[in-house]
Amino acid sequence: MVAMHREWSPFVVSAPGKLILFGEHAVVYGKAAIAGSLDMRAYALVTPRADNKARMVLPDIDVDVLFDSHTLPLLQSTSLSHPSEVEALVPDSINIPEGPGRTAVLTFVYLYGCIFAERDRNTGFTICVRSLLPVGAGLGSSAAFNVALSATLLQLTGQLREEGAGAGDRKLINQWAFHGEQVAHGTPSGIDNSVATYGGFLKYVKGEPSVNLESSHALRVLITNTNVPKSTKALVAGVRALRDQHPSVVDGILDSIHSISISAAALFQSVGEDEAYLERRMQDIIRINHGLLFTLGVSHRSLERVREITAARDLASKLTGAGGGGCALTLIPGGIAGDDVEVVVREMESEGFCCYQTVVGGGGVAIARSVDGRATVEQWLAEAIARHGGSSANSDGDAYGGAVAGFATLPAAAISELKPQ
């Protein structure tokens, strides 16, 4: 039997995670924060289907759902008073999973309903998302997912004007990804989806459009995940309680953090300065920012351990995100030997932490129909499966079911080779 497909070929959408460099918590009070994109990304393989259904496969979090497109609710801005109310609109035929899959399914239903709305629902497709970002560790895995999903749905409905999700399309992608973040978090500040959309380094003030710092500096950092679970909500509430008790003291700290973000923006935008000089100034403000967050009560003994281990080697670290556990960042200066970084990594691992060496400031969302120099996505995939292993067992019955199964089972090392730009 020959499967009938609509006239489009498979494509890959990718979006980066984020790292808050300066300004967490202060950003809640209207102060500036600086964040950059990570070179760890989420990748969505999107393939046509002949049966006109919509399938979402999320192997990292064990989700595989097949939606009959016509049973999905059609949403208008007036359908819900807030995206987080979407649960009531999920078709009865769909089993909403527990855990992280729950948010992902609700987000899909919401974004599909809004973005497809009155458009042609006969566009059958499968979206399979693989991510190199740890889930729930403060590195913006949800924003990368939401940006990749929004860009996919906008592409499928012909709402993107430029091939590859160009500058002119990013505002729209970012806007929908923000609604996706609202499904999960209620009141996100918007910094994560902005970084995942635009990439680079951003200065962000709540309620204002983000400013791309257009920096030519790429920062090498070591991210240490303490693996200590944290509650962003509780930590934000703790700072608020402290501020209620000591308004002028806490406001002074928040103002200092704001000044740090402004200094950082100036450093990122500086031209012609010696890189070693910039790194030293950056290390100063990393140390000061961490100290201020400590005084706000959002550090944790695991984060202090990261700080101690790196300070013993003259490296500067700070917590990133909400604190109370989660991740810390350490600036890796250009002059440091790889072996020295390895020693630090081993010491962190002996504490039960895990580390990612990464570069901050790379590209934002991208859509590609050919990757890694190959003519088509399928060609890349076939070669990657041959090289790395993976299963092409097609349990779907769809012509692209084998390709999806292959992508779903590729090892992370193969996914990290995929850098569509």
Ligand SMILES: Nc1ncnc2c1ncn2[C@@H]1O[C@H](COP(=O)(O)OP(=O)(O)OP(=O)(O)O)[C@@H](O)[C@H]1O
């Ligand atoms: N690999 C993935 N595949 C599918 N969905 C994912 C994936 N990673 C994250 N998600 C979605 O993002 C949600 C996790 O988002 P959450 O905001 O709690 O953590 P985070 O974005 O990693 O951290 P933070 O927002 O603090 O930076 C998951 O519940 C899921 O909906």
Ligand SMILES: C[C@@](O)(CCO)CC(=O)[O-]
């Ligand atoms: C603590 C905080 O500033 C960052 C959490 O990643 C909260 C927020 O901005 O919504």
Ligand SMILES: [Mg+2]
């Ligand atoms: Mg998130």
